[in-house]
Amino acid sequence: MACVELPVGCQNPGGSVSVSAPHIHAAAQAVAASKIYGSGDTAVRALDAIDVSFEQGRFTAIMGPSGSGKSTLMHCMAGLDTVTSGQVLIGDVELSQLSERDLTLLRRDAVGFVFQAFNLVPTLSAIENITLPMDLAGAKGDGDWIDEVVDATGLADRVRHRPNELSGGQQQRVAVARALAGRPQxxxxxxxxxxxxxxxxxxxxxxxxxxxxxxxxxxxxVTHDAVSASYADRVVFLVDGKIVDELADPTPERIRAHMNQLGA
Structure with a gap:
C-alpha cells in the first residue's frame, strides 16, 4: 500500500506524518454533514445532512443563492470549521477524529487554500510567499515541482518582486502557486x-x-459567477443548506438556467 501524507499514523523523520491507505478516488467527502449555528428558536441550520464527494483530479464548483451554505460547506470540508453532526473526510481521514494538532498538520500538508483576498505577506517576495507554508513547516519542498508551478503560472520573471510590485492578477497567481507548491490532496x-x-x-x-x-x-x-463556474468539470448547487442539483460539463448558459430554476 502507498504511504499517503496525512497527519495521522507513523511519524516521519522530517516531521510530517503518514498513514498507509489504499487508493482513494474521493479527495474529500461529506456524509450526512450538518452544521447548526446557535440553539433553540434562534438556531440556523447552515448545512442539512449533506452527502457529497469530490473526486480526485476533478474541478468542482459550488454555487447557490446567498446564504445557501456554500462557504460553510467549503470551510467544513477544509477543516476550517466543524460540522455539528455527520462526517467530513479528507482522503480516508475523518476530521472529527483528529486532535487539534493533527488537524493543523492535515491542513498544512494535505489541503491548499486560495481566497478572494490574496492573503500574501507584503514583506516577502513572490517566491517567498509561494514557499511560505513549507518554510513554516520546516520542509524543503520539491524544487523541480516548484519551478514547474512557477513557470506554469507565468511568474518566472516576477518571483523576486513583492506583492505591491505585482498586479492583482499576478498576486492571485502567486496565491494559486502557493496552494499548488506543496502538492496537496x-x-x-x-x-x-x-x-x-x-x-x-x-x-x-x-x-x-x-x-x-x-x-x-x-x-x-465556491463562486456566484456562472462564467467562472463554467471552467469546472462539475457544478454542485446548494439551496438552504441542501444539495439540490448538480451539472456535468457546464456552460454559462446551462448554469444560469439552473440558477434561475432555483430562484437565485
Whole structure:
C-alpha cells in the first residue's frame, strides 16, 4: 500500500506524518454533514445532512443563492470549521477524529487554500510567499515541482518582486502557486477571482483548469459567477443548506438556467 501524507499514523523523520491507505478516488467527502449555528428558536441550520464527494483530479464548483451554505460547506470540508453532526473526510481521514494538532498538520500538508483576498505577506517576495507554508513547516519542498508551478503560472520573471510590485492578477497567481507548491490532496478556492477583472479572471481560471487536467490537482471552488463556474468539470448547487442539483460539463448558459430554476 502507498504511504499517503496525512497527519495521522507513523511519524516521519522530517516531521510530517503518514498513514498507509489504499487508493482513494474521493479527495474529500461529506456524509450526512450538518452544521447548526446557535440553539433553540434562534438556531440556523447552515448545512442539512449533506452527502457529497469530490473526486480526485476533478474541478468542482459550488454555487447557490446567498446564504445557501456554500462557504460553510467549503470551510467544513477544509477543516476550517466543524460540522455539528455527520462526517467530513479528507482522503480516508475523518476530521472529527483528529486532535487539534493533527488537524493543523492535515491542513498544512494535505489541503491548499486560495481566497478572494490574496492573503500574501507584503514583506516577502513572490517566491517567498509561494514557499511560505513549507518554510513554516520546516520542509524543503520539491524544487523541480516548484519551478514547474512557477513557470506554469507565468511568474518566472516576477518571483523576486513583492506583492505591491505585482498586479492583482499576478498576486492571485502567486496565491494559486502557493496552494499548488506543496502538492496537496485538494485545493479549496473561495471566490478566487472576485477581485479581478474579467480578462484576468479568465487567465487565472484557465490556469486552475490546467492544474487539474495537466497536473492532476483536485480543486473545489465556491463562486456566484456562472462564467467562472463554467471552467469546472462539475457544478454542485446548494439551496438552504441542501444539495439540490448538480451539472456535468457546464456552460454559462446551462448554469444560469439552473440558477434561475432555483430562484437565485
Amino acid at each position: 485538494i485545493i479549496f478556492a473561495d471566490e478566487p477571482t472576485g477581485n479581478l477583472d474579467s480578462n484576468t479572471s479568465a487567465e487565472i481560471l484557465s490556469f486552475v483548469k490546467r492544474a487539474v487536467t495537466e497536473m492532476g490537482q483536485t480543486v473545489v471552488m
